[in-house]
Amino acid sequence: MTLTPPPEWAAHAALWTAWPADAELWMDNLASAQAEVAAMIRALASPGPDGRPGDRVRVLASGPLAVLSAEQAVGDVAEVIAAPYGDIWLRDTGPIFTSRRSCQRFRFNGWGGKYELDHDDSVGARIAALAGAELTENDFVLEGGAIDWDGAGTCLTTRECLLNPNRNPGFDRSAVETGLADTLGLERVIWIERGLANDHTDGHVDNIARFVAPGTVVCLSPADSDDPNSDVMGEIAETLRTSVDARGKRLTVVAIPGPGFVEAEDGRAAPASHANFIIGNAAVIVPTYGTPTGEAAVEALRPLFLGRRVVGCSARHLLSGGGAFHCITQQQPAEGGR
Secondary structure, three states, X not given: OOOOOOOOOOOEEEEEEEOXXXXXXXXXXXXXXHHHHHHHHHHHHOOOOOOOOOOOEEEEEOOHXXXXXXXXXXXXXXXXXXXXXXXOXXXXXXXXXXXXXXEEEEEOOHHHHOOOOOOOOOHHHHHHHHHOOEEEEEEEEOOHHHOEEOOOOEEEEEHHHHOOOOOOOOOOHXXXXXXXXXXXXXXXXXXXXXXXXXXXXXXXXXXXXXXXXXXXEEEEEXXXXXXXXXXXXXXXXXXXXXXXXXXXOEOEEEEEEOOOOOEOOOOOEOOOOOOOOEEOOOEEEXXXXXXXXXXXXXXXXXXXXXXXXXXXXXXXXXXXXXXXXXXXXXXXXXXXXX
């Protein structure tokens, strides 16, 4: 029987992340990106408002200097592990855990051949070994950020990503759905057309729509009339409102503010999203970008996560690398996962 991964809000045995370390990749943003990752780790490790313990955060650090800087920054609240990786986007390069002791690993091809770095194709197996989890290898391309699931057989994804010929040439919708069912037990796939503008991941769903409870999905609303993603946000909301989950029930859709125009280093709109939050055992860490919408997004999410702290943390410098907090984390479920 194929194990379905527990939802992200189920208890975690550990939360895996990685430390920004490569000066050539991060350039002037390295120290600031490290500070943002450190703030996320500290928030995840802290207890919740009801006293529940925070996450056991396990931080990969590539090279002696990275280990030293990570130990200095978060060694008192997290476990730092020396391990090679290309960059920190473990949501996509790491395995997908289906239980505490089992995980699925998919091929990674640098988001369709855009960014192929040493060790990104092997870090998933390394995490599985460090976690003591049995690893199943799958010979098709899938990034963890391309799907979001409810733990009960339903997942969200985009045609822009999973039907893109730069991932699995020749795969049609039926082949993708069969692959997701066979490997992750996902019985019902809700297809969204496209993701955010200028997203190098080709429309990863963890930037645009997220399950937060059984049958409940968060999506984004435009910040203002000049929001570069106004049209796509409207399309996504309409798709979700007219969709049903694996139980045959209509989704409850909750819109939170999008950040609006956040300028990338090339002057274009960056794929910034308050939906790229990570749900920890005791806290939900929401990326903010210095826009007026940050606190409003945090406030909109608070009623959905009673018992957890909902915390806004800056991800403006992480965004220079292409993502935020969900992109750099991977949860390992507690035993039983529920």
